[in-house]
Amino acid sequence: MSKKLKIGVFGYGVVGSGLAHVLKNSKGLDASIVKVCVKDPTKERDLPPEFVTLNPDDILNDPEINVVAELIDDADDAYRIVKTALKNGKHVVSANKKMLAHHIEELIQLQWEHKVSFLYEASACGSIPIIRNLEEYYDNDLLQSVSGILNGSSNYILSKIFNENLDYGVALKQAQELGFAESDPTSDVEGFDTLYKLIILTVHGFGLFVHPDQVFNIGISRLSAQDIQLASQKGYKIRLLGKVTKVNGKHVNLLIAPKFVKPAEHAYTVEDHYNGVLIQGNFYDNQFMYGKGAGSHPTGSAVLSDVTALAYNYKYEYKKLKYYGGLEYTNDMPVQIYLRYTKKEDLDLFEFTDISESLTGKDFNYVIGHINLLNLIKIKDQLVDKDLFLAYLGDE
Numbered sequence: 001m002s003k004k005l006k007i008g009v010f011g012y013g014v015v016g017s018g019l020a021h022v023l024k025n026s027k028g029l030d031a032s033i034v035k036v037c038v039k040d041p042t043k044e045r046d047l048p049p050e051f052v053t054l055n056p057d058d059i060l061n062d063p064e065i066n067v068v069a070e071l072i073d074d075a076d077d078a079y080r081i082v083k084t085a086l087k088n089g090k091h092v093v094s095a096n097k098k099m100l101a102h103h104i105e106e107l108i109q110l111q112w113e114h115k116v117s118f119l120y121e122a123s124a125c126g127s128i129p130i131i132r133n134l135e136e137y138y139d140n141d142l143l144q145s146v147s148g149i150l151n152g153s154s155n156y157i158l159s160k161i162f163n164e165n166l167d168y169g170v171a172l173k174q175a176q177e178l179g180f181a182e183s184d185p186t187s188d189v190e191g192f193d194t195l196y197k198l199i200i201l202t203v204h205g206f207g208l209f210v211h212p213d214q215v216f217n218i219g220i221s222r223l224s225a226q227d228i229q230l231a232s233q234k235g236y237k238i239r240l241l242g243k244v245t246k247v248n249g250k251h252v253n254l255l256i257a258p259k260f261v262k263p264a265e266h267a268y269t270v271e272d273h274y275n276g277v278l279i280q281g282n283f284y285d286n287q288f289m290y291g292k293g294a295g296s297h298p299t300g301s302a303v304l305s306d307v308t309a310l311a312y313n314y315k316y317e318y319k320k321l322k323y324y325g326g327l328e329y330t331n332d333m334p335v336q337i338y339l340r341y342t343k344k345e346d347l348d349l350f351e352f353t354d355i356s357e358s359l360t361g362k363d364f365n366y367v368i369g370h371i372n373l374l375n376l377i378k379i380k381d382q383l384v385d386k387d388l389f390l391a392y393l394g395d396e
Ligand SMILES: NC(=O)C1=CN([C@@H]2O[C@H](COP(=O)(O)OP(=O)(O)OC[C@H]3O[C@@H](n4cnc5c(N)ncnc54)[C@H](OP(=O)(O)O)[C@@H]3O)[C@@H](O)[C@H]2O)C=CC1
Pocket: 010, 011, 012, 013, 014, 015, 016, 037, 038, 039, 040, 041, 043, 071, 072, 073, 074, 077, 095, 096, 097, 098, 122, 123, 126, 179, 180, 181, 182, 183, 293, 294, 295, 296, 299
């Protein structure tokens, strides 16, 4: 161990307290939490009062603190905290995928300028070490796609609906109570959380910064009993997936949507709040990483892994950015979708290039066919309030 780490923690909720607990059980590491900054002065905490502050400067301006663990649930505040910490020469670990997805390019630059380390393994897939693996092992251009279940809450909800016939609202409430969901769970169920994580994985896997607005994402909140019944009749489960794919060696595409998943697919086996990431590449084919994707201790352990890495002066090298760049973003991709709709005028928004199956019934209408993602991106904002459900089909 080369360094004594004095940690200032921002946030003492699910993840912040998880870090404190796993750190207590990591005897070999010369690291201690010396200050915790929170927001609400009235909350009771299992911390000595002298450790707690409401003033960010007590951490950001303390020369004794050399590591900032940013573990708060507010992306704008997190951005300001991380920026200041890096500028003040402190190493930073963060779990904040929303903040990263919007500011990662600038923050990478800042860490280089200030010669500090900025690590964020906990921001993608909880306890699964996917970022470190993309950095260290998938460090050449054989990688073709990274896909899978990246959000624990939505997977928990879908598992409970499919396996236990639980009501959507009840399952969502449980995911919140168990500490899996974001403070605003819209991010989980509408696919934004998956989108943010996929953007981070795209930086490390393909060396490309993608803005969230460029990507089509749709979630599971409008799943109906009819969708579940149809999927089950066909032998599928429905899972919320994110996928980044290299296209024709020149482009990269991101898609976040529910998928009809076949029993032979890796995602079919992933239940509850677990995540599963499928890595596909030339010559090595398929590799699958699986583990707890949310929750206090799984996420706290990912943060601890970053803290431990700091003790060894570890930094992400961003090899894909430096040596394998040049890829561009595209949405020009055909995709096969299932669309359940209520009004014909809603169906008319979708420019299907072919239709292989359709039903127009008294209270159940659907179409299965191909569409270009460019069309979905164009109509994305119009879909928000519509009574429809969309899932994609095809290879994993
Ligand atoms: N929950 C999970 O499983 C995972 C969460 N994450 C990410 O980790 C981060 C934290 O999530 P989580 O622990 O679940 O959230 P919680 O809501 O459980 O906790 C948030 C904490 O942040 C504090 N906080 C909010 N704003 C500020 C601020 N401006 N200054 C200081 N403290 C502040 C809150 O203070 P107070 O206690 O006073 O209210 C609270 O302690 C989020 O970015 C989330 O996306 C990542 C992976 C998994």
